[in-house]
Amino acid sequence: xxxxxxxxxxxxxxxxxxxxxxxxxxxxxxxxxxxxxxxxxxxxxxxxxxxxxxxxxxxxxxxxxxxxxxxxxxxxxxxxxxxxxxxxxxxxxxxxxxxxxxxxxxxxxxxxxxxxxxxxxxxxxxxxxxxxxxxxxxxxxxxxxxxxxxxxxxxxxxxxxxxxxxxxxxxxxxxxxxxxxxxxxxxxxxxxxxxxxxxxxxxxxxxxxxxxxxxxxxxxxxxxxxxxxxxxxxxxxxxxxxxxxxxxxxxxxxxxxxxxxxxxxxxxxxxxxxxxxxxxxxxxxxxxxxxxxxxxxxxxxxxxxxxxxxxxxxxxxxxxxxxxx
Numbered sequence: 001x002x003x004x005x006x007x008x009x010x011x012x013x014x015x016x017x018x019x020x021x022x023x024x025x026x027x028x029x030x031x032x033x034x035x036x037x038x039x040x041x042x043x044x045x046x047x048x049x050x051x052x053x054x055x056x057x058x059x060x061x062x063x064x065x066x067x068x069x070x071x072x073x074x075x076x077x078x079x080x081x082x083x084x085x086x087x088x089x090x091x092x093x094x095x096x097x098x099x100x101x102x103x104x105x106x107x108x109x110x111x112x113x114x115x116x117x118x119x120x121x122x123x124x125x126x127x128x129x130x131x132x133x134x135x136x137x138x139x140x141x142x143x144x145x146x147x148x149x150x151x152x153x154x155x156x157x158x159x160x161x162x163x164x165x166x167x168x169x170x171x172x173x174x175x176x177x178x179x180x181x182x183x184x185x186x187x188x189x190x191x192x193x194x195x196x197x198x199x200x201x202x203x204x205x206x207x208x209x210x211x212x213x214x215x216x217x218x219x220x221x222x223x224x225x226x227x228x229x230x231x232x233x234x235x236x237x238x239x240x241x242x243x244x245x246x247x248x249x250x251x252x253x254x255x256x257x258x259x260x261x262x263x264x265x266x267x268x269x270x271x272x273x274x275x276x277x278x279x280x281x282x283x284x285x286x287x288x289x290x291x292x293x294x295x296x297x298x299x300x301x302x303x304x305x306x307x308x309x310x311x312x313x314x315x316x317x318x319x320x321x322x323x324x325x
Contacts, residue, residue, distance in 0.1 A: 006130045018097045023133030024111035027171040046074035058089025077106045083119040134170040151182040155191040165274045209272035216282030218324045237312035248294045251283040
């Protein structure tokens with residue numbers, strides 16, 4: 001279920017006060033929680049509690065959900081990764097979600113839309129998941145306009161396109177960049193291209209879309225340069241593996257005449273818009289064997305990252321060298 005539809009349903013108070021969010025865009029998660037809580041509690045005070053199975057025992061989580069408090073009647077609970085609650089507490093949580101306290105609002109959150117466990121199967125049998133994945137390009141443009149207007153600023157289509165290239169991989173990233181730029185320009189109402197260029201130049205950063213475009217063009221020296229800059233500016237290699245894998249998978253799908261998954265609405269593919277539009281061109285720069293070899297190498301890097309201590313810069317440079325060097 002999409003966010004808009006879920007809020008429409010919720011405003012009618014025709015749904016359970018238990019909501020299941022799936023998808024890793026944290027801005028979208030917080031946006032929905034804020035809107036739904038205002039609808040549910042109105043102007044009444046409530047206590048918000050975040051619970052993480054990684055930090056709390058299942059029994060403790062269940063106890064907090066069922067305990068009554070004469071002074072704190074209205075409560076909002078956010079449970080991240082509820083599928084990691086096992087045994088009897090997991091069964092108890094399912095039952096609580098079926099018959100929740102009428103003064104409690106409960107959010108279950110799993111970042112990975114594709115997660116399938118015994119818990120998610122049971123929950124989804126009576127609660128439809130709400131999609132909090134990063135929006136597709138068309139919706140992302142609408143969000144960019146909304147966030148700019150929210151900051152009492154204006155921007156034309158060129159600025160919005162540039163912003164989506166810089167930070168269109170998630171609403172969390174997009175919101176952060178728009179907020180920074182709006183602070184940078186002060187009282188001026190219009191955001192201009194020169195503001196974005198000045199902001200990027202001032203930070204001396206490079207961006208994921210530049211890295212992927214350079215990779216797709218097989219520009220070895222520039223890809224190394226941008227890749228090293230990304231690592232120097234708080235990127236971790238593990239965070240580059242997913243977009244790189246998506247990048248090569250889309251080229252492979254194109255090679256195999258399957259048009260690429262992002263052309264079918266089957267799910268969100270985390271690639272910047274300027275990269276998506278050039279996938280067919282990039283696919284012609286690589287042979288099918290080269291693409292499959294790159295995906296295999298990324299899988300091997302991922303395994304090493306999770307099992308042993310490695311140097312991010314060395315791993316990245318070696319990967320670039322073996323793929324386009």
